[in-house]
Amino acid sequence: xxxxxxxxxxxQNIHLKRYRFFDIGTDHYYYDDYENExxxxxxxxxxxxxxxxxxxEMAQENKGFFKCAISISGCSxxxxxxxxxxxxxxxxELNKTGCLEFLGETYSHxxxxxxxxxxxxxxxxxxxxxxxNIFGVSPSIFRNSCLIYSDKIGKMVSEMGxxxxxxxxAKHILGWKSPHFVYNSAETPRLKLLLRDNxxxxxxxxxxxxxxxxxxxxFADTYMDWIEKMPEEDQxxxxxxxxxxxxIFQPLSSNILxxxxxxxxxxxxxxxxxxxxxxxxxxxxxxxxxxIPDPISWVDEERDISSWLGNVxxxxxxxxxxxxxxxxxxxxxHKIMQDWDYLQATNNFRFMNTKPSSxxxxxxxxxxxxxxxxxxxxxxxxxxxxxxNLYPDMDNEELSPLMTTIKNQEEELARKDSEIEKLRKTLxxxxxxxxxxxxxxxxxxx
Numbered sequence: 001x002x003x004x005x006x007x008x009x010x011x012q013n014i015h016l017k018r019y020r021f022f023d024i025g026t027d028h029y030y031y032d033d034y035e036n037e038x039x040x041x042x043x044x045x046x047x048x049x050x051x052x053x054x055x056x057e058m059a060q061e062n063k064g065f066f067k068c069a070i071s072i073s074g075c076s077x078x079x080x081x082x083x084x085x086x087x088x089x090x091x092x093e094l095n096k097t098g099c100l101e102f103l104g105e106t107y108s109h110x111x112x113x114x115x116x117x118x119x120x121x122x123x124x125x126x127x128x129x130x131x132x133n134i135f136g137v138s139p140s141i142f143r144n145s146c147l148i149y150s151d152k153i154g155k156m157v158s159e160m161g162x163x164x165x166x167x168x169x170a171k172h173i174l175g176w177k178s179p180h181f182v183y184n185s186a187e188t189p190r191l192k193l194l195l196r197d198n199x200x201x202x203x204x205x206x207x208x209x210x211x212x213x214x215x216x217x218x219f220a221d222t223y224m225d226w227i228e229k230m231p232e233e234d235q236x237x238x239x240x241x242x243x244x245x246x247x248i249f250q251p252l253s254s255n256i257l258x259x260x261x262x263x264x265x266x267x268x269x270x271x272x273x274x275x276x277x278x279x280x281x282x283x284x285x286x287x288x289x290x291x292i293p294d295p296i297s298w299v300d301e302e303r304d305i306s307s308w309l310g311n312v313x314x315x316x317x318x319x320x321x322x323x324x325x326x327x328x329x330x331x332x333x334h335k336i337m338q339d340w341d342y343l344q345a346t347n348n349f350r351f352m353n354t355k356p357s358s359x360x361x362x363x364x365x366x367x368x369x370x371x372x373x374x375x376x377x378x379x380x381x382x383x384x385x386x387x388x389n390l391y392p393d394m395d396n397e398e399l400s401p402l403m404t405t406i407k408n409q410e411e412e413l414a415r416k417d418s419e420i421e422k423l424r425k426t427l428x429x430x431x432x433x434x435x436x437x438x439x440x441x442x443x444x445x446x
Contacts, residue, residue, distance in 0.1 A: 001271060001272075001273060002227060002228070002230065002234060002235065002236075002237060002271075002272045002273070003235070003236055003237070003272065003273045003274065003275040003280065004227070004236075004237045004239060004267065004272060004273070004274050004275070005069070005194060005236055005237065005238045005239065005274075005275055005276070005277055005280055006067070006068040006069070006239050006274060007068065007069040007070070007071070007103070007143070007166060007238070007239070007240045007241075007277065008051075008068065008069070008070050008071075008241060008242065008243040009070075009071055009072075009143070009240075009241070009242045009243065010048070010070060010071065010072040010073070010076055010242075010243050011072070011073045011075075011076050011109050011242070012039065012040050012043060012073075012075070012076045012079050012080075013039070013345065013347040013364070014031060014036055014075050014079065014342045014345060015031065015032040015035040015036050015039065015364055015365065016030050016031060016032060016348070016364075016365075016375065016376070016379060017029075017030060017031055017032040017365070018365060018375065019375055019378045019379045019382075020378065021378055023378065023382070024378060024381050024382045024385070025382060025385065027382070028335075028382060028386060030339065030342075030343075030379045030382075030383075031342070032365065035364075035365070036079060036083075037082075037083050040079045040080065040083045040084055041083055041084060043244055043248060044080070044083075044084040044086070044087050046247045046248055046251075046252070047243065047244040047246055047247030047248045048084070048087045048090075048243060048244070048247075049086065049087060049090065050246075050247055050252060050257060051243055051246040051247055051257065052087065052090035052091060052093075052094060052243075053090065054246070054257045054260055054261060055068060055094055055099075055260075056090065056093055056094050056097060057261065058099075058260070058261055058263075058264055059094065059097035059098075059099035059100075060097060061264070062264040062265075062268075063097075063098075064098075065264060065268065065273070065274060066099055066264045066274050067099045067100075067101070067274040067275060067276050067279075068099060068100060068101075068274070068276070069100070069101040069102070069103055069141070069276055069277050070091065070094075070100060070101075070102060070103070070243070071102070071103040071104070071105045071143050072091070072102075072105075072131075073105060073106065073107065073108070073109040073127070073145075074106075074107030074108065074126060074127045074130050074341065075107065075108060075109060075341060075342060075345060076109075077130060077134065088134065091135070092134075092135060095135055095137070100276075101139075101141070101276035101277060101278055102131055102135060102137045102139050103139050103141050103142060103143045103166070103277065104124055104127060104128055104131075104139035104140075104141065104142040104143070104162060105124070105127055105142065105143050105144065105145065106120070106123040106124055106127060106144065106145050106344075107123050107124075107126040107127040107130065107341055108123055108340075108341040108342070108344035108345055109145045109344075109345050109346055110123060110145060110341075110344030110345055110346060111145065111148070111305075111308060111309070111318065111344065111346060111349065112322070112325075112344060113144055113145075113148060113153045113156065114148070114153075114295060114305065114309070115318070115319075115322050115325075116322055116325045117156055118325075118326075118329065119322070119325045119328075119329065120156060121156065121159075121160060122329065123341075123344075124142070124160060125160075126341075139162075140161075140162060140163050140164070140278050141162060141163065141164045141165065141166070141277040141278050141281065142157045142160075142162040142164070142165045142166070143165065143166040143167075144157075144165070144167075145346050146297045146298055146299055146346060147166060147167045147168045147196065147240070147296075147297055147298040148167075148295050148296070148297045148305060149165065149167035149168070149193075149292060149295065149296055149297075150292050150293065150294060150295040150296070151185065151186050151187045151291060151292055151293055152187075153295070154185035154186075154187060154188055154191050154193070154292075155185070155187045155188050157191060158185065158188035158190060158191040159188075162191065163190070163191065163192065163278070163281050163282075164191065164192040164193070164194060164277055164278065164280075164281035165185075165191060165192070165193055165194070166193075166194050166196070166238070166240060166277065167193060167194075167195060167196070167292075167296065167298075168195065168196050168198065168296050168297060168298040168303050169195035169196050169197055169198055169238070170296045170303040171303075172303070173290065173292055173296060174195070174290075178231075178234060179195035179196065179197050179198075179238065180197065180230065180234035180235060180236055180237060180238075181195075181234070181235055181236065181287040182194065182235065182236060182280060182281070182284045182285065182286050182287060183195065183286055183287055183288060183289065183290045184286040184288070184289050184290070185289065185290070186289040186290060186291040186292070189286070189289060192280075192281040192286055193290055194236065194238050194277055194280060194281070195238060196238050196239075196240040196298060197237055197238050197239065198298070198303075200223075200226070200227070200237065200239055201238075201239050201240050201241050202241075203215070203218065203223070204223075204239065204241060204245065204250070204256075204259075205241035205242065205245035205249055205250070206245075206249060208250045208254060208256055208259070209250045209251065209254035209256070218259070219259070219262075220259055220262035220263050220265075220266045221262075221266050223259075223263070223266070224263065224266040224267055224269075224270055224272065225270075227267075227270075227272060228270040228272065235284055236275075236280055236284065240298070246260065300355070300357055301357065306355065307350050307353050307355065308346055308349040308350055308353070309349065310353065310354070310355060311352070311353075311354050311369075313352045313354075313369065313370070313373040314349050314352045314353070314373075316377075317348075317349065317352065317373060317376055317377060317380065318349060320377070320380050320384070321343060321344065321380055323384070324383075324384050324387045324388070327387050327388070327390070327391055328340050328387060330391075331387065331390060333390065336383075336386060336387060336390070339383055340383075343379070343380070343383060347364075348372075348376055351363050351364060351366055351369065351372035351376075352369045352370075352372045352373045352376070353369055354369050
C-alpha cells in the first residue's frame with residue numbers, strides 16, 4: 001500500500017539593513033525592521049493563515065486519515081511572535097487535531113552543519129528547546145536547512161538521538177534507485193532517510209499555476225492517478241515543499257487550496273494513505289544504505305550547496321563568520337547570541353550567488369551579489385569586533401582548553417540527564433506495580 005508523506009517548511013528571512021563601512025564600531029543594530037514586519041505580515045496574510053486553516057479543515061474532515069509534518073526555524077518563530085502571533089496559534093490548533101508532526105531543524109536556518117559540529121548541535125538543541133516551550137513537543141525526525149545532507153551530517157544527527165532525516169532525492173545520488181523507498185545512512189545505519197520526490201513536489205510547489213505547463217490545469221484526481229499508477233512496490237511518496245508555496249509561489253487565485261483539500265478524498269478512493277515521517281521510519285524497513293559523501297540539497301538543478309558556497313565571496317564570508325564560532329559559544333551576551341542566529345541564515349549567503357540560474361532572483365535590498373557581499377562583510381566586521389572585545393586577551397591556545405572543558409561539562413550533564421530519565425522511568429514502573437498490587441488486594445474474594 002502506498003503512503004504519502006506531506007511536509008511543509010516554514011522559514012522567513014530576517015532582512016539586513018544598509019550598513020556602511022563607516023557604521024562599523026558605531027552602529028550595532030543590523031536589521032531592516034520595516035522590511036521584516038512587512039514581509040512576514042504579507043506572507044502570513046497571503047499564505048500561512050489561509051494555508052494553515054485549510055490544513056486544519058483537512059484534518060478535521062479526515063480525522064485520523066490526513067497527516068502532515070511541519071518544521072519551523074527559530075528565527076521565524078521570533079518574527080511570528082512579534083508580528084503575526086495568529087500563525088503560531090493556528091499551528092497549535094493544527095497540532096491539537098493529532099494530524100501534525102513537528103520536525104527538528106536548526107534554529108538559525110544556517111549552514112553550520114558544513115563547518116562546525118559543536119555549533120550545529122547547539123543550533124539544533126536551541127530549536128528543540130523552543131519547540132518544547134511553545135508547542136510541548138520533542139521532535140524525533142530531523143530536516144536540515146534546505147534539506148542539506150551528507151554522510152557526515154547524518155552521523156551528527158544520529159548522535160543527537162534522531163531516528164530519521166529528510167533529504168533530497170537527487171538523481172546523481174540515486175542513479176537507478178527510486179526515492180519511493182526508505183533508506184538508511186551509510187555511516188549510521190540506524191538513521192533512516194526519507195527522500196523527496198522532486199517532480200511531484202514541484203508539480204505543486206512550482207508548476208501548478210504555470211499555464212505553459214503541459215499538465216495545466218492540474219486536478220487532484222489526475223495527481224492521485226499518477227501516484228496510483230506507480231509500481232506496486234513503491235512504498236512512500238515524499239512530498240516536501242515550503243508552506244508559502246500555498247499562496248505565494250502559487251497564488252490563492254490559482255485554487256491551490258481547493259486542490260489540496262481534494263487530495264485526501266481522492267487518496268481514499270485509491271487506497272492511498274497519509275503518514276507522518278516518524279510513522280514511516282517506525283514501520284517501514286530500510287531498503288539499503290545510501291552513501292552521500294558530498295552535501296546535497298533541494299535547491300537548483302545541481303541539488304548541491306553551490307547556491308550558498310559556490311563562489312569566492314560566499315566562501316570568504318562563510319569562513320569569516322565561523323572564525324569566531326568558538327568564542328560565541330562561550331559568550332553569555334543575549335544580543336551577541338541573537339545576532340549570531342540571524343547572521344547564520346542561509347539567505348545571507350544566497351544573496352551573493354553569481355550562478356546563471358540566480359539571475360533575476362530575489363535579492364532583497366541588494367543590487368547585485370557584490371553589493372550583498374560588501375554589506376554583509378561590513379556587518380561581520382562589526383560583529384567580530386564586538387565578539388573579540390569580550391575576550392580581548394584570549395588567543396587560540398587559551399581558548400582551546402576552555403572549549404574542551406565546556407565540552408566535557410556538556411557531556412557530563414548529558415549523562416546525568418540520561419541517568420535521571422532512567423531513574424524516573426524506574427520509579428514510574430515501581431509506582432505502577434504498587435498500584436496494581438494494591439488494586440489486587442482490594443478486590444473482594446469470590
